[in-house]
Amino acid sequence: MDGLSVILTALAAGGVVGLAMGTLGGGGGVLAVPALVYLLGMTPSMAATASLLIVTATSLTALTRHARGGDVCWRTGLQFACAGIPVSAGAAVLSTHLPAWSLTAAFALLAVAAAVKMIAGAPAEAEVSAPRQARAARAVGAGAGLGAVTGLLGVGGGFLAVPALVSAVSLRMRVAIGTSLLVIAVNSVVALTTRLVTGPSGPQWSVIAPFAAAAVLAAWDGRRLSMALSPVILRRAFGVVLVLLAVAMIADLALTAIR
Template sequence: MSIAIGIVVGLVLGLTGAGGSVFAVPLLMFGMHWSLPQAAPVALIAVCAAAAFGTVTAWDVSYVRYRAATLMSALGLVTAPLGLVAASAMPGGMLAGLFAAALVIISVRMLLQAQQHPEETQVVRASVAGDGAPAGGPICRIHPGSGRLLWTRACALTISAIGAATGFLSGLLGVGGGFVIVPSLRATTALSVHSAVATSLMSIALTSAGTVLVSLLMGRPMLWAAALPFVAGALAGMFAGRSIAPRIAGPRLQQGFAVMMLAAAGVLMMKSF
């Protein structure tokens, strides 16, 4: 069972750069009859391994914006322990309810964004003058030649805020944070959806690894017998997902991911009640 769940998680993560632990946690809770605190660290280990594999495969095509991913991860590792402490003080039903509410909000926003941009035209090749983004444009622009982010103060603060929020949610809910990173990067930067996905994968890998380490140091249990086959399944699913993803239009990926998040939210709401 854990291998099958891992394949589903890896496939979703490979296609969207997000949602691995979003689906891993409810699937493990129902499929393995675990509580959220039991499922969260196992989900993070599998997501970390699959995201690291996805980052390597995306590196050759220059999708990964490694400076942004590293900055987000650094801030995430600072706030992850705060999320772990908050999770320890909250009942399981409340945690599941918060998880579900976050999924609904983000999935609705992603559906609206995909409708506003029916074609993938997000790679805006424009330069920035001064320290902030021009009115009406994304906060983080990209270099017209290299495709790399143009780092301004506003851009750095925005990327840092995304990382801090991701780390806190990683500790609180046991998620890699891709369901926050991908839509946030799409809303605030000129990166294409495929570049946002690849950058999200690197950040997820680093943040998840750090969160798992902090969790173990804090004495949280780890069910290794189920975690290892789960990781193997996630890697297999990631390989398949990264092979398929370039053939699918960006907005279609967003719509599919949003629908799956709504389904996961419904499952978690039933669990919380």
């Protein structure tokens, strides 16, 4: 692939990732990693680092947009994020010592889990808030799990954060989406910093720059799109895409093993 083709592919893929982040409050990393591996030729480990750069920039952009609309619960989001910080850093270090096939397999399983959540629909918004201690405990547990996913696989994990914020912490859906972006941003910064310090090589800026630029621009308009289109259709379409990605990744692993 020549230089122009790389830039055009990165721009197109970045636009899709940004729309997912801005519209659904997450899902960008689940699309970014396969795009970087299968369309742009990166190894799974390199793609995870690049994805964290892209997801960090995109989530901060989308967070700004949601915060302006008052759709961010800062206290709850920081509880989630703080619980995930040490786990995210540890998982980022661990990922550099794992074989590529194991990361691909784990990512395929993650894509399936995300697809199931997307296709099944959004969790019902709680009518009665849980006690404060119970909500804090749920925030810590969910935040730690989210940090592990972010550090290990280079994804933000918004598809996990949003349901947790709605069902476990009793946030309204729109606020949960905005708050998930805060959690994603913090975890991504921690995991990215750890990878850059401990990783064997630096990012491929010639690929990451156009990818991130397109993602940021698309994420800025993602919230407007989420208000114009049916959220059910958006989630289900995204879920179908994730199923296809997971099947393709599993098939690639099987073919590699046969060879």
